[in-house]
Structure formats: C-alpha cells, structure tokens
Amino acid sequence: MQNDIQEVLYSEEQIQLKVRELGAAVSRDYEGRNPLVICVLKGAFIFMADLSKNITIPIELDFMAVSSYGNSTRSSGEVRIVKDLDNSVEGRDILIVEDIIDSGLTLSYLIDVLERRNAKSVRVVALFDKPGRRTVDLNADYTGFSIPDAFVVGYGLDYAEHYRNLPYVGILKEEIYSNR
Ligand code: 5GP
Numbered sequence: 479m480q481n482d483i484q485e486v487l488y489s490e491e492q493i494q495l496k497v498r499e500l501g502a503a504v505s506r507d508y509e510g511r512n513p514l515v516i517c518v519l520k521g522a523f524i525f526m527a528d529l530s531k532n533i534t535i536p537i538e539l540d541f542m543a544v545s546s547y548g549n550s551t552r553s554s555g556e557v558r559i560v561k562d563l564d565n566s567v568e569g570r571d572i573l574i575v576e577d578i579i580d581s582g583l584t585l586s587y588l589i590d591v592l593e594r595r596n597a598k599s600v601r602v603v604a605l606f607d608k609p610g611r612r613t614v615d616l617n618a619d620y621t622g623f624s625i626p627d628a629f630v631v632g633y634g635l636d637y638a639e640h641y642r643n644l645p646y647v648g649i650l651k652e653e654i655y656s657n658r
Pocket of ligand 1 (some may be wrong): 521546576577578579580581582583584585628629630631635636637
C-alpha cells in the first residue's frame with residue numbers, strides 16, 4: 479500500500495495536532511448549544527471519530543452517506559443520498575464533518591438539503607481543502623489543511639475503496655489511477 483504513495487503530505491502526528499485544535503475551536507464556539515454533528519460517510523469516518531473525542535461539550539452524532547456521480551477522482555456535482563440521517567435537523571445547530579472539499583458541489587448540495595429541512599444553523603468543518611479547485615462559492619467554517627490540487631488518500635480517504643486505513647494522508651501515484 480505504501481508503495482502506491484508518491485509523497486506523504488501530513489503524518490499521523492500532524493493530523494492529530496490539527497484535529498485537537500479544531501475540536502477546541504468547535505467546543506468554544508458551540509458552548510451551551512448541543513449541536514448535531516453529522517459525519518459525511520465514508521471518507522470522514524476517521525476524522526469524525528478523532529474530532530468527536532476532542533470536542534468537550536455535549537454533542538449528538540449522526541451519519542449520512544452520499545455518492546456523487548462522476549469518474550473515480552472527480553465528482554460531477556450530481557449528489558445522491560445513499561443513507562439519510564436518523565435525526566430530524568429542524569431547529570438544530572448542525573455541524574457537517576467533511577473529509578475534503580474539492581469543487582464544493584457535494585457540500586453545497588448537503589447544506590441546501592439541511593437548510594430546506596429547517597436547520598437553525600449549518601456550519602462545516604473540513605479536514606482538507608483544495609481551494610484552487612472550487613467551482614461554487616463555498617468555504618468551510620473550520621478548515622484543517624489547505625492542500626494543492628492532487629488526489630490524496632489515507633485517514634479515511636480512498637481510491638476505489640482502498641487506502642482508507644492509512645494513518646497518514648498522502649498523494650496517490652498518478653499511475654495507479656491514470657490507466658483505469
Ligand atoms: P467535491 O464535491 O467538493 O468536488 O468533492 C468532495 C468529495 O470528493 C469528498 O468528500 C471526497 O469524497 C471526494 N474527493 C475530493 N478530492 C479528493 C481527493 O483528493 N481524494 C479522495 N480520496 N477523495 C476526494
């Protein structure tokens with residue numbers, strides 16, 4: 479698995495430090511509010527687990543799975559809800575936990591869905607951001623790392639369902655996906 483990685487961008491230790499900072503910021507901002515924290519599956523599952531351990535205020539957790547049509551490394555923006563939330567979001571403060579923002583299309587779709595369901599507030603925490611790739615005007619309220627336009631895997635992020643279990647995040651060698 480390691481042989482398929484061109485370059486490690488962030489080590490496990492660097493990610494843990496950043497997740498601690500994000501957890502502290504969320505805990506401070508949501509003091510006294512009991513937000514519903516929503517994990518966008520599957521990519522955000524490790525980030526959600528680590529982030530939630532670093533949030534020191536009462537929260538509730540829920541999970542949503544989306545899939546976007548497109549090729550294996552680029553989303554098309556046509557998003558489908560594969561697994562919906564168990565909880566109602568009406569009147570709730572919502573924090574969406576996302577692995578990475580690329581075009582922004584997935585998130586803008588999700589935010590729209592949650593606002594139409596009458597959430598009281600919707601904010602986003604994203605561990606990784608590729609601001610250079612944005613096609614819609616959207617920014618996370620909390621961002622871990624801004625990264626260049628490269629396809630990354632690890633720490634929950636996959637290519638064809640592989641590499642999610644890498645504890646670090648790295649750039650996948652182009653030869654792995656270019657001839658598919
Ligand atoms: P967007 O809708 O912002 O273009 O894409 C967001 C989703 O595409 C992310 O939640 C993630 O699942 C996937 N994605 C975008 N960039 C990458 C990347 O570099 N690596 C991986 N593994 N997935 C990515």
